Amino acid sequence: MKKISLISMFAILLVAGSCKKDSAFLDVPPKQVLPTELAFTDPALVLSILGDLYNRQRDFSSLDGHPLKEYPLAPTDDIVPGWITFADFSESFPSENGSSYIVQRTGWGYDEWYIWDYGYIRDLNLFIQRATAATKLSDGDKTRFIAEARFLRANYYFEMVKRMGGVPLITDPLAYDYSGNVTPLQKPRAKESELYDFVISEAEAVKDQLPNDVNEKSRATKGAALAMEARAALYAGSIAKYGSNTPQVSLPGGEVGIASSLANGYYTKALAAAQAIINGSAGSYQLYKVLPDLADNFAAVFLDKSSVNQEAIFVEDFKVNSGKVHPFTTNNQPFSISDEGLDAGRLNPSLNLVEAFEKLDNTYAPLATKDASGNPIYYTDQLDIFAGRDARLAGTILLPNGSFKGKRTDVWAGYQLADGSILTSGDAGQLKPLPGTTTPVQVTGKDGVINGQEFRTQTGFYIRKYLDPAVGSGRRGRGSDVAFIRYRYAEVLLNAAEAAFELGQVPVAAGYLNQVRSRAGLTTALSPIDVTFDRIVHERRVELAFEGHIFYDMKRWRLATAVWDGVPMSVIDLVSNIGKANKRSTQPYGLWPYKYYNPGNPNNGKWLFKEVLPSPVTGANRFQLGNYYSQIGNDVLSANPKIVKQPNQ
Amino acid sequence: MKIKFHHILLALLIATTGCKKDNYDAPSLKLTGKLVYKGEAIGVEYNQVPYELYQPGFGKTGPISQTFDQNGAYSSLLFKGNYKFTIPPNQGPFLWKEVAPGKRDTVAIALTGDQTMDVEVTPFYMIRNANLTAASSKVNATFNIDKIITDTNAKDIERVSLYINKTQFVSGGDNIAATDLAGSAITSLSNITMSVNIPGISPSQNYVFARVGIKIAGVEDMIFSPLVKLTY
Numbered sequence: 001m002k003k004i005s006l007i008s009m010f011a012i013l014l015v016a017g018s019c020k021k022d023s024a025f026l027d028v029p030p031k032q033v034l035p036t037e038l039a040f041t042d043p044a045l046v047l048s049i050l051g052d053l054y055n056r057q058r059d060f061s062s063l064d065g066h067p068l069k070e071y072p073l074a075p076t077d078d079i080v081p082g083w084i085t086f087a088d089f090s091e092s093f094p095s096e097n098g099s100s101y102i103v104q105r106t107g108w109g110y111d112e113w114y115i116w117d118y119g120y121i122r123d124l125n126l127f128i129q130r131a132t133a134a135t136k137l138s139d140g141d142k143t144r145f146i147a148e149a150r151f152l153r154a155n156y157y158f159e160m161v162k163r164m165g166g167v168p169l170i171t172d173p174l175a176y177d178y179s180g181n182v183t184p185l186q187k188p189r190a191k192e193s194e195l196y197d198f199v200i201s202e203a204e205a206v207k208d209q210l211p212n213d214v215n216e217k218s219r220a221t222k223g224a225a226l227a228m229e230a231r232a233a234l235y236a237g238s239i240a241k242y243g244s245n246t247p248q249v250s251l252p253g254g255e256v257g258i259a260s261s262l263a264n265g266y267y268t269k270a271l272a273a274a275q276a277i278i279n280g281s282a283g284s285y286q287l288y289k290v291l292p293d294l295a296d297n298f299a300a301v302f303l304d305k306s307s308v309n310q311e312a313i314f315v316e317d318f319k320v321n322s323g324k325v326h327p328f329t330t331n332n333q334p335f336s337i338s339d340e341g342l343d344a345g346r347l348n349p350s351l352n353l354v355e356a357f358e359k360l361d362n363t364y365a366p367l368a369t370k371d372a373s374g375n376p377i378y379y380t381d382q383l384d385i386f387a388g389r390d391a392r393l394a395g396t397i398l399l400p401n402g403s404f405k406g407k408r409t410d411v412w413a414g415y416q417l418a419d420g421s422i423l424t425s426g427d428a429g430q431l432k433p434l435p436g437t438t439t440p441v442q443v444t445g446k447d448g449v450i451n452g453q454e455f456r457t458q459t460g461f462y463i464r465k466y467l468d469p470a471v472g473s474g475r476r477g478r479g480s481d482v483a484f485i486r487y488r489y490a491e492v493l494l495n496a497a498e499a500a501f502e503l504g505q506v507p508v509a510a511g512y513l514n515q516v517r518s519r520a521g522l523t524t525a526l527s528p529i530d531v532t533f534d535r536i537v538h539e540r541r542v543e544l545a546f547e548g549h550i551f552y553d554m555k556r557w558r559l560a561t562a563v564w565d566g567v568p569m570s571v572i573d574l575v576s577n578i579g580k581a582n583k584r585s586t587q588p589y590g591l592w593p594y595k596y597y598n599p600g601n602p603n604n605g606k607w608l609f610k611e612v613l614p615s616p617v618t619g620a621n622r623f624q625l626g627n628y629y630s631q632i633g634n635d636v637l638s639a640n641p642k643i644v645k646q647p648n649q
Numbered sequence: 650m651k652i653k654f655h656h657i658l659l660a661l662l663i664a665t666t667g668c669k670k671d672n673y674d675a676p677s678l679k680l681t682g683k684l685v686y687k688g689e690a691i692g693v694e695y696n697q698v699p700y701e702l703y704q705p706g707f708g709k710t711g712p713i714s715q716t717f718d719q720n721g722a723y724s725s726l727l728f729k730g731n732y733k734f735t736i737p738p739n740q741g742p743f744l745w746k747e748v749a750p751g752k753r754d755t756v757a758i759a760l761t762g763d764q765t766m767d768v769e770v771t772p773f774y775m776i777r778n779a780n781l782t783a784a785s786s787k788v789n790a791t792f793n794i795d796k797i798i799t800d801t802n803a804k805d806i807e808r809v810s811l812y813i814n815k816t817q818f819v820s821g822g823d824n825i826a827a828t829d830l831a832g833s834a835i836t837s838l839s840n841i842t843m844s845v846n847i848p849g850i851s852p853s854q855n856y857v858f859a860r861v862g863i864k865i866a867g868v869e870d871m872i873f874s875p876l877v878k879l880t881y
Contacts, residue, residue: 106822248739248867252750566822620822624697625739625869634711648739648869 040134043141050145053127053152054219056120058159059316060113061085061548063466063484064326083331083347086546089554089564090621092463093348093588093614097454100616103588106566107622110631110649113163113551117156118170124153125173147209151220151228154202158232161195162552165629165646166255169198188642191254193262196236200269203229207282214283215307217315217483223282224314227487230273230495237266237502238556245558249628249647256629256647267499274496277313277489278512285489286310287519294521298395301490302466303482311489318481325479329468334398334409335456336446339474345447348459349397349546350588351611354386355578357393357542362524366575367591369609378606382411382593385609391521396545398462400445400593405469411460411593412445416608418598426450434597449592451615458614459590465546490516490543498536506531516543537581555628557581566622571611586620589613624648676726680758682766684721684743686797691743691772692860692873694820695719698741700768703733703755717741719818720876723768732758734768742865742872743770744802773798773865774806776874781859783879786847788813788859792874794838806832807866811843813859815850819876820862825850832866847881856880 029035039045058066065082087094087102094102127149131142153171160167168187176185190198207225214223240263243250250257277285288304288311291297301311318324330339331346338344351367358364367385368377379385382401386393398404400411414424417435424444425432431440448456468480497512506528514525516539526535540553554560562582569587577583592612598604626648637643680702684691700723701712717723733755736745746754758766779792790811796803808831812824821827828845835841847857858878862871 248869568822622822634709638709638711649737 036130040130041136043137043145046131046134046137046141046145049127050148053120053124053149056117056123057152057155057316058115058117059484059486059548060159060551061484061546062316063318063328063480063482064324081331082326082328085548086463087347089550090350090585090588091353091545091550092350093459093590093617094346095348095448095454095456095458096346097452097616099346103614103617104619106619107624108627110624110626110646111633112627112630114630114633115160115163116167116633116636118168120156121153121170122173124149124156125171128153129173143209144211147206148220150202150206151210151225154199154206155228157195158199158228161192161199162235162555163630164632165251165257166190166192166195168643169194186640186642189253189255189644192239192256193236193254193258196232196258196266199232200229200236200273203232203273212283214285214310217312218317220314221282223277223285224487226273226277226282227313227492230270230277230492230499231487233266233270233273234495234499235552235556237263237270237499240266241502242556242558246561246625246628248625249558251644251647253644255644264503267502271496271499271503271505274492274499277492278496284310285313285492287489287493287515289519294391294519295394298392298520299464299467301488302485303468305483312483312485313487313489313492315483315485317483318479320478320481325481327476327479328466328482329473329480330476332463332467333474334404334447334462336410337404337407337474339472340476342455343476344474345455345457345462347463348457348588348590349461349463350459351461351591352574352585352589353541353545354393354397354461354591355574356538357390358522358538358579360388360390360522360524362522362526362530364579366578367609369591369611376416376608378596378603378608380606382607385607390542392542392545394464395520396463396465396542398464398467400460402462402464404462404464404467409447409462410445411447411449411457412607413449413460413592413594413610413612414444415597416594418601422594423597424450427453436599445593449590457590458616459588460592461590463546485547490519491547491549494536494540494543497531497539501531501533501536509536513539534579534581538579554623558628560623560628561625564621564623566620568620569613574611586622587613587617676728678727678729678760679724679763680727680732680760680766681722681724681764682768683723684717684741684770685767686743686770686772686775688767689775690875691721691770691775692719692862692875693717693721693741693870694822694862694873695818697820698736698870700734700736702727702758703735704728704730705733706731719820719873727760729760732760734758734766736768736770739868740870741770742774742863742868742870743772744798745770771798772872773804773868774863774872776861776863776872779861779874779877781861781874781877781879783847783857783859783881786881787844788847788857788879789842789844790859790861791840791842792861794835794841794863796838804868805866806835807864808832809835809841809843810862810864810871811845811859812862813845813847813857815854815857817858817876817878819858819860820873821871825857 062085063082066080128146131145166189169190174185203225207222210220210222210225212222240258240260243257244260288301288309291300318326330343333344335344355366371377386399401408414422417423428442428444428446432443433440444450449458449460466482468482472478473480493512493516497509501509510526510528510531554563559582563585573584574589590612592610593607596603596606596608629646631649696716698717699714701714703712735753735755748754775795775797777793777795781790808829810827810829812819812827814824826845826848828843830843856878858876860873860876862873864871
């Protein structure tokens with residue numbers, strides 16, 4: 001009996017326990033997903049949402065690569081490796097056979113560089129809306145989070161306007177009402193000038209809500225907002241001014257092209273924003289001047305992440321063992337110093353760029369390979385030919401016999417024999433006897449140069465900027481955590497110099513230029529009379545090489561069609577007109593060192609150099625008017641009839 | 650179970666009946682033609698001047714984009730249907746009719762079989778009576794230039810170039826030698842002479858391809874004379 005009552009009680013309990021309202025049964029709070037109201041209660045959670053938004057920023061060049069979309073011909077599956085984003089425009093040569101298309105094509109598709117990530121814009125808009133509605137965050141946190149999201153949104157619109165011109169300016173998260181009518185969601189393109197105005201006004205609006213802290217580099221600060229404002233205003237000013245050179249690149253509605261009457265207004269804003277940083281109102285930013293060797297010092301600007309570095313303003317940071325690392329050093333380290341065997345040497349700076357670095361007396365001259373009568377000049381050390389030049393040359397580029405991780409690179413193309421012939425081999429390990437001897441010896445460098453031999457330099461140069469000297473940085477497993485600098489103080493100075501120059505304040509421009517130049521060892525100051533448009537163009541090219549600037553600079557000055565005009569280059573083209581803004585640069589040349597072999601001759605064992613076009617280079621870059629603004633995809637055009645097409649397409 | 654003959658037969662039957670084409674036939678109708686001005690062919694640079702074909706009525710709109718050959722010819726393989734042919738703005742060394750500023754005119758094509766349609770355009774200039782000869786490792790050219798557009802749309806000549814190449818693709822981007830004549834140096838548009846030295850060709854060949862092109866100020870694409878193969 002007792003047993004029965006026990007069982008029946010158990011049964012009743014069981015039945016009663018399962019009696020729950022159906023709605024309550026189905027309404028289970030998710031365990032993996034944080035609901036919006038909950039996520040916006042805790043500053044740490046909000047920061048993690050914001051972290052994702054920071055990670056989705058886009059830069060033209062990036063150390064850890066991009067999604068594939070922008071590079072239709074790239075050989076990889078889903079990500080364009082970081083080094084390729086630095087590898088175009090004849091400033092470098094890609095020493096990876098799968099990427100030879102970069103130097104074999106004769107131009108770029110109209111759809112190249114296309115971005116249209118309104119998913120990201122929507123997420124930013126939602127973040128701003130939700131953070132604004134949050135009630136449990138402290139006012140200080142809330143203001144900063146919203147200001148950061150607005151900064152990121154402005155920065156992304158800036159990236160879009162640089163590539164696409166005017167795009168739809170969406171600042172609210174649009175909601176679809178499921179009515180079947182999508183017309184209210186179809187927004188037309190804003191004017192190009194309106195996009196720039198938006199970036200400038202957003203920067204002005206949020207700059208004082210962001211922290212004023214020099215040591216905060218991977219999150220938005222007042223310095224970052226001002227730097228973005230200065231650059232955006234400068235871009236808008238130059239498009240307004242130089243856009244008149246290409247009247248075909250404009251649309252009647254102003255979606256592409258800015259009226260030339262607006263140029264001075266933009267330049268004034270650019271100068272004011274840059275000067276706000278220069279006069280210290282955003283913190284004590286200054287040029288990095290720490291190491292006694294000026295070339296090492298320049299390289300260290302990109303390597304030093306300590307608080308000593310007050311030059312970097314806003315960076316994309318990486319951290320070893322955190323999952324966010326990049327393979328830039330693995331991909332580009334010198335072959336013989338590689339931590340990873342064959343993974344090396346992809347990005348080879350071109351002679352075109354090397355020739356642009358001027359001599360210490362502020363004059364331009366090609367590297368002296370031949371004397372006046374056409375005979376080769378012999379050098380005892382390979383580095384001697386580069387002596388007496390701008391320190392940024394050796395700071396940006398790893399020269400032949402240059403030092404990395406305590407070792408020297410071994411770059412040479414073969415023996416130049418007395419009879420004029422060349423003794424070389426297909427690989428450094430393939431030994432050959434010199435004439436008159438029988439012992440086989442090494443006849444080319446371990447780091448190149450052999451035509452078509454990938455992962456070793458084919459121009460004679462390796463990249464030094466961002467190349468990480470830390471132990472193990474070249475291993476695939478470890479990777480490198482050198483940061484990518486998006487905005488830095490030297491660029492702010494150059495922006496100020498350009499804006500001042502365009503406004504006719506040439507002495508002011510000269511002052512800013514001289515600050516940047518003296519850090520590079522060019523101690524003879526430029527006088528105002530020396531400051532020309534060509535000087536400004538030149539200074540940006542050498543100071544900001546491989547930082548993702550050359551493409552946008554050449555576009556906004558409307559020089560791209562002149563510099564990349566599709567006509568193959570000769571050596572004469574290469575060595576003449578150095579320092580001219582519209583100098584042709586359609587094919588990446590190399591400078592190949594040879595060892596002279598002529599026993600008994602005083603020059604025996606010395607080095608001579610030859611300008612060579614690497615044999616994989618068969619195309620010549622041709623930038624067409626239709627390339628100035630990337631083509632808008634047909635999916636976008638057919639989904640939204642209010643979008644007008646780009647000019648020339 | 651032993652596999653018997655009728656099992657194999659059954660399996661084969663299933664396999665073959667499962668094989669049905671689930672795809673459309675590839676387009677087979679050929680639309681061909683060339684760029685002409687009053688019946689005269691217009692030469693352009695290979696793969697640089699695009700044209701677009703639209704086939705309306707299928708929901709999403711998007712062009713079939715292709716480019717003209719260097720002799721101005723084009724060809725497309727298409728399905729039967731109605732198409733609209735146009736040339737995008739600021740492309741080609743010629744004017745294309747616009748119905749309103751920025752609105753490009755289209756040519757309607759009802760494609761029912763293979764069809765040839767020459768595209769009539771108005772070039773800024775034409776090269777006439779081009780006479781190209783090779784003599785003593787030189788290519789000499791004599792030609793006249795005809796200014797076609799003389800109204801407000803007229804444009805000046807930026808330069809005239811004589812290009813030679815070892816293959817049949819001859820243009821500013823594809824050549825082994827070229828000479829330029831600046832537009833400002835041209836005093837008379839008739840009997841213009843130019844010459845270019847033939848450089849050493851490796852492996853050697855005893856012929857080159859040559860043609861003359863006009864770069865018009867403010868127009869990206871050049872207009873070319875017919876290609877000639879010169880044996881020397």
